[in-house]
Amino acid sequence: MMEFRPLQGPFGVEVIGVDLSVPLLPEQIRRLMVAFHENALMVIRGQSLTPEQFARYGACFGKPHNPQSYGSGRHLDGHPTLDLLTNDPALRSLLSANNADHWHADLAFEDEVGSATSVYCLEMMAQGGSTTVADMRLAYDGLDEAMKKRLENLVGIHRHRNAWDKRKVELEMRDATPEKLEAMRGRQEKHARHPVAWPQPWTGRKALYGVVGTLQAIEGMPDDEAADLLAELQEHATRPEYCMSVDYEIGTVASWDGRATLHRAPPLPAGVDSATRRTMWRAAVTGPSPYLAS
Numbered sequence: 166m167m168e169f170r171p172l173q174g175p176f177g178v179e180v181i182g183v184d185l186s187v188p189l190l191p192e193q194i195r196r197l198m199v200a201f202h203e204n205a206l207m208v209i210r211g212q213s214l215t216p217e218q219f220a221r222y223g224a225c226f227g228k229p230h231n232p233q234s235y236g237s238g239r240h241l242d243g244h245p246t247l248d249l250l251t252n253d254p255a256l257r258s259l260l261s262a263n264n265a266d267h268w269h270a271d272l273a274f275e276d277e278v279g280s281a282t283s284v285y286c287l288e289m290m291a292q293g294g295s296t297t298v299a300d301m302r303l304a305y306d307g308l309d310e311a312m313k314k315r316l317e318n319l320v321g322i323h324r325h326r327n328a329w330d331k332r333k334v335e336l337e338m339r340d341a342t343p344e345k346l347e348a349m350r351g352r353q354e355k356h357a358r359h360p361v362a363w364p365q366p367w368t369g370r371k372a373l374y375g376v377v378g379t380l381q382a383i384e385g386m387p388d389d390e391a392a393d394l395l396a397e398l399q400e401h402a403t404r405p406e407y408c409m410s411v412d413y414e415i416g417t418v419a420s421w422d423g424r425a426t427l428h429r430a431p432p433l434p435a436g437v438d439s440a441t442r443r444t445m446w447r448a449a450v451t452g453p454s455p456y457l458a459s
């Protein structure tokens with residue numbers, strides 16, 4: 166019997182009594198999706214999943230996204246919609262393993278943003294390794310009325326971090342091939358426009374969107390004015406009272422709402438043994454859950 170319990174902290178829900186290795190009934194999935202959108206963060210512990218089973222669960226949230234399409238993912242062999250997240254130095258450089266060590270919303274630099282990201286933990290280091298998730302609905306609620314009014318109708322310009330982070334650009338350019346330089350130039354020009362605050366598709370609750378990470382400018386606003394506004398929003402959005410730490414054990418599945426939260430991965434050491442290695446599969450999706458379509 167599926168049971169929903171609030172997580173200890175400002176938001177999020179844990180689901181008890183569900184086994185994701187077996188196909189769920191559409192009504193069960195619908196209940197999970199409703200709980201997910203109401204709580205913006207959902208944790209299910211004690212799972213034992215094959216890649217197929219985890220990919221099937223990830224696809225309940227929306228349209229599976231191929232991590233190879235934006236170049237930073239390393240997908241799991243034979244499973245193009247699953248990203249392999251690991252700090253195992255035999256599989257990934259430390260720079261690449263720590264690619265998400267900054268606040269962001271997944272795929273905010275695309276027109277079709279990440280609507281949900283799920284991870285499944287296979288190996289867990291002895292200390293650290295948690296993901297921090299910040300609820301942008303709570304952050305919006307915490308703004309004063311004058312700021313809420315000011316944000317109405319504002320549109321943010323988002324760019325991929327590797328297009329503006331000087332350090333990342335330099336590292337990438339150092340040994341880039343002509344093809345890679347061309348791709349980098351394309352990325353410099355590419356941007357996406359999204360409202361600074363928007364209502365959530367399922368609940369209608371308003372949330373700040375992607376205000377830390379990819380948001381680089383405000384449409385029609387002078388740069389210095391936008392920089393001041395963004396600095397204020399960024400300080401506000403990641404206050405501890407809006408944040409949850411997602412702690413993983415082997416078998417933990419966690420999902421967060423990409424349109425209603427920001428997240429950051431912790432800095433990881435090189436995972437040279439079982440005490441230092443963290444390995445997860447990740448399934449990101451775009452668009453609405455097919456189980457919530459009316």
Ligand SMILES: [Fe+2]
Nearest residue numbers: 265270271428
């Ligand atoms: Fe991410």
